[in-house]
Amino acid sequence: MEGQLTFNNLPSRIDAALVGLGVIYVPEDSVAELVAQGKLECVLEEWSAYFTGYHLYYPSRKQHTAAFSKFIDAVRYHPT
Secondary structure: OOOOOOOOOHHHHHHHHHOOOOOOOOOHHHOHHHHHOOOOOOOOHHHOOOOOOOOOOOOOOOOOOHHHHHHHHHHOOOOO
16 A cells, blocks of 8 residues: 545545545444444454543532533433
8 A cells, every 4th residue: 555645534534445545543433334234344453442431521610501511411421
C-alpha cells in the first residue's frame, strides 16, 4: 500500500475501507453491523484499545442548571 489518506470524519474513513483503500482505526460499534455482514473484518484485535466509556468530571455543587442536569442524565450509563 502506498501513500496516506487523511479524513476529517468517520463516515469517510469507513467508506474508504469499504472500497478497499486500506485499513482504518475506528470505534468498533461504528462498524459492528458491517463486520457482521462480512463487508469489513477486524484485524490486529490484540492491539486494539478497550473503550471503557465516557467519563464526565464536573464540580460537585449541590445545584446544577436544568440543562446541565439533563446532560448528566443523558450521558449517564443506564444498563437495560
